[in-house]
Amino acid sequence: MSVKGWKLPRLGFWWSVAGILLVLLTAIAVVRYTKGLGAVTNLTDGFPWGLWIGFDILCGVGLAAGGFAIAATVHVFHLEEFKPILRPTILTAFLGYALVIVALLFDLGKPWNIWHPIVMWNPRSVMFEVGWCVMLYTTVLFLEFLPVVFERFRLGKALKLLAKVSPLLVILGVILSTLHQSSLGSLFLILPHKVHPLWYSPLQPVLFFVSAVAAGLAMTVVESWFSRRAFGRPIETQLLARLSRTSVVVLALYLALRLRDLVGRRALQSLFPLTLASWLFLAEILLGVVVPMVALASPWTRSSPRRLAIAQGMVVLGFILHRLNVSITAVEAATGYRYLPAVPEFLVTMGLVALGMLAFAAACRYFPVFPEARVVPEPEAAPAKLRQAVVDA
């Protein structure tokens, strides 16, 4: 492979923004590791978890949920027509988890002890489960993406070997994801007095899991749309529309669970008097769940990639709002402590998002992430052919 084959990225506006963010990220890292968390965050003893936990960890993991959902669709349920979107989704999930680990290296007080849960056990701790799930599932995602790397370097034997264990990997990935997504919700079970009733629920693990599936599917659609704009890839409108029908069902299930839980705990009355928290709750439920659910149920929305991306973008934003509401709004409302992230906290978060996008773009440039040609025929084509065959017979 000649050096010329590796095209250098063009220096556009977004590249410059990303570059500046990465420089700032490095500078903040230096301060954080020499002066401690207090020097770069607004965290306090009363509010020990902030934006990095609420967004980088809780949202990062949730938005990567497309990885296991699509992998299960293709490899466990054998709906092979979804194959064209599998690789970019796995890549997104892997990068998402890698960034979660980077965020943890920022947020943990003593990140060099991050491996401790491997040898120092406390199976009664949700955080212990979270730690193991991050480690194992990141490994699984790496192995799930590895075929793309092997393909790129034409390592046929290794490719075959991986293909053999692939179903096992996918099943393991789904189980680990289920545990991980739900356990992030379980983290909040132990603080009933520190979370506002609109967001404290014994069902939290289930709610986190279902909403993560919705967010994962939404992210897959949004990311396909962006990939088309950025890399000029043909968009799989048909597939994204089918995926979005599934989204409607998942969102409906989530809404039913959420409302059933709120009514069952008589928590809806804590909506009044209307405070900022109440409005954030309404925005989360109405704009993040109800509106996109109704929109995606209509064929008009599903017929245009742009409208699909907008509706699913609302799901993504609603999901982010939910996680931030659970980890920040609800804790503020219940404890009376105030927290507004410091500028470096925002910059690190933005820097990590930029890092993820750069890595995604780089991976797409150098590895066969998007299959060149469509291998699988349109889903409608197969039954039609079959019917024809029956008539012929």
Add this chain to the structure above:
Amino acid sequence: MSRGILVDVTKCIGCGSCVEACQEANGQPPHEARHFDSDTFTYLMDRGNDVYVRRLCMHCMNPACASACPVSALQKTAAGPVVYDPSRCMGCRYCMVACPFGVPTYEWNSPTPRIRKCEMCAKRPNGPACAEACPTGATVTGDRDELLAEARKRIANDPQTYYPYIYGEKEAGGTSVLVIGPKDPAALGLPTAVGTEPLPQLTWRALKHVPDVVLFGGVLLSGFWWLTKRKEEVAKAEGRYRREEDHER
């Protein structure tokens, strides 16, 4: 025996000897203590009318912090104290989030931060320095069961002075530190939203399902994989069969 501490607010004169002794025993510079921080493990709340309420780690019987800690850096010892091992700690701060009493604090401005809180002087041969220093017997230490009996006796013998409630007997499933006083806990400024259920139970209700998710999830997913794979194979075989038929025709 399981060590406990009994704080009798009616006997406290607010002299601050306990605070001083605590700072000295923990090697902290002497300073005024108004709330928990990385150098303050105990302080007195001035509730007016010569009522001083002492705050310190409650040393829960079933501590949320220890159950939350992924690496067991925090542990409830059989001797009573909830102790901390900084060499295990990763600094995730889940203990701080989990504690219903707002006790654990963090060294925010250190590159090698520790969680900080009262350890009931677990390593001190003479037991808690605060109890040793208290001139009036407002803070005493001893076996928790005996202290509980003592608290009940004091309340029964002097119903005029004491509000009939032992804070810590049932809070968060019971704590090794007990507080009695002239008013109800809310009036004394103690955290009252804690409830009587041991908080680790709330987590366990979800966490206990993990093995089942692995077992049944594994069986179900493998089953779906196998079933849909069969379907595909059958479809393939049928396709072949049809092609052969076409051929014959």
